[in-house]
Amino acid sequence: MSAENRPLSPHLQVYRPQLTSMLSILHRITGIALALGTLLLVYWLVALSLGPQAYAAAEGLIGSIFGRLLLFGWTMALFYHLCNGIRHLFWDAGFGFELTNAYRSGWAVLVASTILTVVSWVVGYGVMGG
Amino acid sequence: MRLRSPLARVRHLGSAKDGTAHWWMQRVTALALVPLAVWFAAALVFHLGAGYEATQAWIGHPLTGGLLLVLIVATFYHGFLGLQVVIEDYVHHEGVKIAAILLVKFVSILLGLAAVLATLKIILSQ
Numbered sequence: 001m002s003a004e005n006r007p008l009s010p011h012l013q014v015y016r017p018q019l020t021s022m023l024s025i026l027h028r029i030t031g032i033a034l035a036l037g038t039l040l041l042v043y044w045l046v047a048l049s050l051g052p053q054a055y056a057a058a059e060g061l062i063g064s065i066f067g068r069l070l071l072f073g074w075t076m077a078l079f080y081h082l083c084n085g086i087r088h089l090f091w092d093a094g095f096g097f098e099l100t101n102a103y104r105s106g107w108a109v110l111v112a113s114t115i116l117t118v119v120s121w122v123v124g125y126g127v128m129g130g
Numbered sequence: 131m132r133l134r135s136p137l138a139r140v141r142h143l144g145s146a147k148d149g150t151a152h153w154w155m156q157r158v159t160a161l162a163l164v165p166l167a168v169w170f171a172a173a174l175v176f177h178l179g180a181g182y183e184a185t186q187a188w189i190g191h192p193l194t195g196g197l198l199l200v201l202i203v204a205t206f207y208h209g210f211l212g213l214q215v216v217i218e219d220y221v222h223h224e225g226v227k228i229a230a231i232l233l234v235k236f237v238s239i240l241l242g243l244a245a246v247l248a249t250l251k252i253i254l255s256q
Contacts, residue, residue, distance in 0.1 A: 028216060035209040042245045048189060049248035049255075052182045063179075075171075082167055085160050092157060120175050128179040 023106050027084050030077040037074040075120055079113040152211060159208035166201040189249065190256035198249050206242035210235055 015021065040062070047058035061067050087105045090096050096105055177188055188194055213234045221227040 031209075031212045032216065035213055038205060038209060038241060038245075042241050042248075045189075045245050045248040045252075048182070048185060049251040055182045055185070059179075078167065078171060082164065086164060089157065089160060089164075120171065124175045124178050127176055 019106050020102055023084060023109065027081060027088070030081040030084075033073070033077045034081055037070075037077065040070065040074065072117075072121065076113065076117050079116040079120075080109070083109040083113045083116070152214075156208065156211045156215075159204045159211070162200070162204045163208055166197065166204060169197065170201055186252055187256065190252045192253065195249055195253040199246060202242055202245045202249065206238045206245075210238040213238075 044058050044062065047054040062071060087096070087109055090105070096102065173188075173194070177185060180188070189198065214231050217227060217230045217234065221230055
């Protein structure tokens, strides 16, 4: 068999979906989404550096319904990747590998990232005055 | 019996050829990004809808601008390292894999540079 078409492990289809594996793949998906989302950050910064007109256009785009939806997804992805990233750093340091702890920290990540997302948007709308 | 070649022992770099550098820098940038991302996200929320002048003054402040420059470099470095791993895991054709990694590297550098230059321009215009 040539090196090109060797069967690859792991064979994901034989595993039952679990919280731990779902959070793991979600870390990758949100990482990719955040990498794409840097386009928005770069656009915003470049517009701010170019002058009032360019900045007004960027504000209009980001403030539109579509822009807000993008930004909401970006906020969720950011806080999830941040919280789960901290979980990964603890694993890297050798803590929290026991199965019960892996599940506990997994749920904690979901709860924390949801709260952070909601709080940011509530405060954000408050700052903007509704 | 030794299975390891003397050259590999001298270089200490293992089969990946760059030792643990990739893995380590991914963690170093992650650690830096924890406080930086929290700071920027929180500060950004409080500057929503502040308008051009106020936002320029905020980003143009040496402290904000300086932290933002570190955030930009760490973000694009971390993002490139992460995307490289994803490509290596899912793209199995050697040529396509190398081309995709190089493309992501070039785009990361270009976007990072644009963000850095924009930030510097804002800082210097204040």
